[in-house]
Amino acid sequence: MKDRSIVIGKAVAHALCLLPALGLARMYGNGSLVAQPDPVNYITHFTGNWALWILLADLAITPLRRLPVGAGRQGLNFLVRFRRLVGLYAFFYATLHLLTYVLLFSGYNLSAAISGLEAGRVLEPWHQMQLIWPTIFDDLEKRKFIQVGIAAWVILFLLAATSPRRMLRAIGGKNWQRLHRMVYVAGVLACVHYWWLVKAGVRTPWRVTAVLTILLLIRVGFWMGKRGGAARGLQPIHREGPWREQDSAPGAG
Amino acid sequence: MLLLNKQESEILSSEITPKETYRAFELNRRQLMRGLGSAGVAAGLAAALPRKAQAEVKIDNLVATQYKVPDRATTPEGIAKSYNNFYEFGEEKDDPAKNAHTLVTYPWSVTVEGLVAKPRTFQFGELFHLQPMQQRVYRFRCVEAWSMVIPWDGFPFSELIKAVEPLPDAKFVQFLSLANQKEEILPGGIHWPYSEGLRMDEAMHPLTLLTFGSYGETLANQQGAPVRVIVPWKYGFKSAKSIVKIRFVKHMPPTTWNELASNEYGFYANVNPEVDHPRWSQAHERLLNAYTIFPKVVPTLMFNGYGDQVASMYAGMDLRKNY
Numbered sequence: 001m002k003d004r005s006i007v008i009g010k011a012v013a014h015a016l017c018l019l020p021a022l023g024l025a026r027m028y029g030n031g032s033l034v035a036q037p038d039p040v041n042y043i044t045h046f047t048g049n050w051a052l053w054i055l056l057a058d059l060a061i062t063p064l065r066r067l068p069v070g071a072g073r074q075g076l077n078f079l080v081r082f083r084r085l086v087g088l089y090a091f092f093y094a095t096l097h098l099l100t101y102v103l104l105f106s107g108y109n110l111s112a113a114i115s116g117l118e119a120g121r122v123l124e125p126w127h128q129m130q131l132i133w134p135t136i137f138d139d140l141e142k143r144k145f146i147q148v149g150i151a152a153w154v155i156l157f158l159l160a161a162t163s164p165r166r167m168l169r170a171i172g173g174k175n176w177q178r179l180h181r182m183v184y185v186a187g188v189l190a191c192v193h194y195w196w197l198v199k200a201g202v203r204t205p206w207r208v209t210a211v212l213t214i215l216l217l218i219r220v221g222f223w224m225g226k227r228g229g230a231a232r233g234l235q236p237i238h239r240e241g242p243w244r245e246q247d248s249a250p251g252a253g
Numbered sequence: 254m255l256l257l258n259k260q261e262s263e264i265l266s267s268e269i270t271p272k273e274t275y276r277a278f279e280l281n282r283r284q285l286m287r288g289l290g291s292a293g294v295a296a297g298l299a300a301a302l303p304r305k306a307q308a309e310v311k312i313d314n315l316v317a318t319q320y321k322v323p324d325r326a327t328t329p330e331g332i333a334k335s336y337n338n339f340y341e342f343g344e345e346k347d348d349p350a351k352n353a354h355t356l357v358t359y360p361w362s363v364t365v366e367g368l369v370a371k372p373r374t375f376q377f378g379e380l381f382h383l384q385p386m387q388q389r390v391y392r393f394r395c396v397e398a399w400s401m402v403i404p405w406d407g408f409p410f411s412e413l414i415k416a417v418e419p420l421p422d423a424k425f426v427q428f429l430s431l432a433n434q435k436e437e438i439l440p441g442g443i444h445w446p447y448s449e450g451l452r453m454d455e456a457m458h459p460l461t462l463l464t465f466g467s468y469g470e471t472l473a474n475q476q477g478a479p480v481r482v483i484v485p486w487k488y489g490f491k492s493a494k495s496i497v498k499i500r501f502v503k504h505m506p507p508t509t510w511n512e513l514a515s516n517e518y519g520f521y522a523n524v525n526p527e528v529d530h531p532r533w534s535q536a537h538e539r540l541l542n543a544y545t546i547f548p549k550v551v552p553t554l555m556f557n558g559y560g561d562q563v564a565s566m567y568a569g570m571d572l573r574k575n576y
Contacts (some may be wrong), residue, residue, distance in 0.1 A: 028546070037336030038346065038399060039546045040539060107537050107550030135534065143532055196532065200514040201442035202344045 006081055013082050017089035020050045021096070040104045047100055051093035052190050052208050055156075056215065058086040059187055063218040084163050087183065091160040094153050094190075101146075106139070108132045145196035152189035155182045184219065187212050309470035312386055312406050320389035320460075322558075327390060328401035328542040330468045336541065337475045338395065339494055341430065341437040341447065348438075349475035355436050356495065358479040367427075367501035370418035377479055381465055383416065384408035388469065389462060394524045394557045396488035400538040405483050406466030411457045419453070419501050426456040427506035428482060428493035443509065449493040450506040450520070451484065454566050460485055460559060464492075486559040488522045519576040523567065524557035528576045 024046060027033035036042045065079040103110050109128050116124020139146045159180055162168070168176045191212050194205040339349035342356075361377040375383075386406050394400045414426075432439060432446035439445050455461065462483040465471060472478035477494020484491050490510050500506070510518035517531055526536045540549045556563050567575075 034544050034546055037332040038539070038541055038548075040548060041346070041399070043546075104547070105539075111547045135537070138534060142529070142534075145532055198344075199510075200517070201340075201440075203440075203442060204344060 006078065009078075009082065010085060013085055017054060017086065017092075020046070020093070040100070044097065044100045044105060047093050047097035048194070051090055051097050052194070054086060054093055055090035055183075055187055055190065056208065056211050058083060058090055059183065059212070059215045061086065063215065063222075066222070087156075088160055088163060091156040094156050098150075098153050102136065106132050106136050145193050148189045148196065149193040152186045152193060155186040155189070159183060159186075184216065187215075309466075309473050311470055312466045314385065315406060315469060316385050316387045318387050318389050320387075320391065322390050322392055322402045325392070325402045325540065326542045328393075328403055329544065332541055332544070333401055333403050333467065334473045334475060338397075338489065339475055339477060340443060341432070341439055341445070341495075342475065343438055344440060350473075352438060353474035353478075356431075356474040356478065357436055358474065358495075361479050361497075363480060363496055363499060365413070365417045365499045365501075368420040368423035368503065369501050370420060371416070373417065380413070380463075380480060384412045386465065387462075391460075391462075391483060391485035392554075392557050392559075393483075393485065393489060394538060394553065396490055396518065396522065396530060396535075398530075398533055398535060398538050398553075399541050400551075400553075401541050404468055405462055405464045406469065407462040407464035407483070409459050410461040410463040410482060411459065413463055413499070414457060417501075422503050423501035424453055425502050425505055426451050426453065427498075427500040427502055428496050429498040429500065430477075430493055431495045431497050442513075444512060446497075447493060447509045448506060449482075449491055449508050451491070452505075452566075455484070455563075458563060458566070460562060486524060486556040486563045488518075488524060490518065491522050521567075521572075521575050523563075523572065523576075524553060525555060525572055525576065526553040527555075528573055 024033070024043070033039050033042070061079045061083045065076045067076055102108060109131070113125040113128045116128075140150065159182065162171060162176065162179060171179070191205060191209050194208065198204055335350045336346045337349040338346065339353065342349040342352040359377065362374050363377070363380055364372075364374045366372045385408065387408055388404055388406050390402060390404045392400060393403050427448060427450045430447040430449075431437065451461065462485075464481050464483045465479065467473075467476060472481065477492075477496075480496055481494040482492050482496065505520060508518075508520055511520055524535075529535050535553055537550050538553045540551050554560070
């Protein structure tokens with residue numbers, strides 16, 4: 001794919017990934033968010049859902065680019081150049097999700113923090129955080145679904161922090177790739193987080209779980225195919241690391 | 254207690270001219286109250302009762318009571334009627350308001366059976382007019398750690414109990430909700446019909462309200478129309494909706510959420526800030542009583558603030574074990 005098409009493609013990808021956040025901002029602006037019976041619950045589910053789906057979209061890039069379609073041998077290989085961008089948006093929504101929990105769900109008095117700031121008391125947000133910290137700590141200590149959720153966020157944070165190319169160079173390609181395979185762990189933890197959150201008998205997380213399962217099976221299939229190929233003395237199809245391509249970093253390839 | 258209520262009560266809506274559509278309804282009600290009740294009156298009354306979904310109609314001659322929540326603002330009606338847990342119509346909070354229009358609330362009857370001297374089937378109209386309708390504002394605490402403040406319209410469930418004369422062996426009351434595939438979604442994973450239950454003393458307690466309306470109108474379908482029970486010191490799931498059968502039994506009846514996850518939902522399910530749900534704290538609740546993005550998170554009260562009236566029923570019980 002030509003560079004110009006990549007630039008356009010990236011602009012489109014940015015726009016698509018920002019669309020949910022803009023939609024939420026619009027709901028805030030036009031009052032339809034506050035008209036929700038339980039806006040906090042709505043924002044929590046909204047950001048959590050988008051974090052999951054964008055993460056799944058990110059995980060789907062590797063299988064998609066191996067599909068034998070498109071022009072020439074390269075096929076859909078160009079998709080790998082969107083992997084970092086999409087992954088960072090998954091982290092973005094996961095962070096919004098976490099912030100919703102800390103600032104809106106936990107009982108943090110956000111309006112007191114804001115009015116304190118407006119009155120010039122710069123430490124007010126911190127004081128409010130100290131008030132709510134025991135509740136959050138209690139959750140972290142006792143609630144399994146919060147523990148796995150935080151674990152998934154920490155993984156995404158590490159991957160986001162190591163996504164610049166100079167971090168790749170500093171860590172080294174192999175280690176970097178190993179680290180970034182953790183994205184699958186984050187996906188699994190996020191799904192477990194969802195299942196542990198809903199009540200027994202509720203099956204809403206089945207869609208994300210089904211998609212994740214398919215993606216993991218494809219991954220296992222590639223892995224077994226590669227090993228089988230290596231055993232017969234064949235070259236793996238995509239031996240060259242994608243990090244050699246300009247402007248893209250390796251990931252869960 | 255009931256006498257006290259009546260002494261302190263006053264007529265709420267007698268000054269309000271009934272809407273045109275209520276004239277027939279009211280007329281029939283009066284006839285029934287004068288003791289002219291008959292099949293013919295019941296049929297006439299039926300004609301005036303709501304047939305369609307979202308056709309909540311005003312309840313006349315509501316009796317005000319001392320049951321108020323002075324320290325908390327009442328939840329806006331729009332919130333109370335669009336944010337519901339009613340799994341028969343879907344698992345999301347907005348599903349019942351979207352889907353419950355298919356519920357047919359007329360004709361409706363409630364069968365009372367089991368260990369009672371006078372088992373009978375009440376037509377909805379008979380039940381509705383069994384006692385004067387009171388308005389009571391109660392705190393409503395969901396096990397999911399959100400809460401509302403809702404004015405319910407009904408009369409003490411004990412009035413129905415007296416009417417059917419339970420036998421000495423009757424120790425529990427079981428409520429069964431409608432389970433009709435034609436009218437409800439009834440998602441898989443849950444054993445329908447929805448079943449809930451109370452110990453006899455809990456069922457007899459003056460706070461336990463047989464509920465026909467809210468905000469001065471008959472219940473919206475998504476709230477469990479046409480008749481439900483409200484048990485304000487327990488988590489919301491104990492307050493069974495769209496009741497079709499009431500059974501007086503000797504042993505503790507199976508209850509839906511307890512069957513699904515007994516470690517999370519006990520039979521008693523009394524609101525208790527000290528006993529956490531395994532997956533979240535019950536010490537606080539998100540108070541949904543205003544249109545705001547920054548809702549108040551307030552401390553949860555023991556027995557939802559009704560401890561002075563109900564705590565004695567649980568004296569000597571380990572509430573950590575009997576959650």
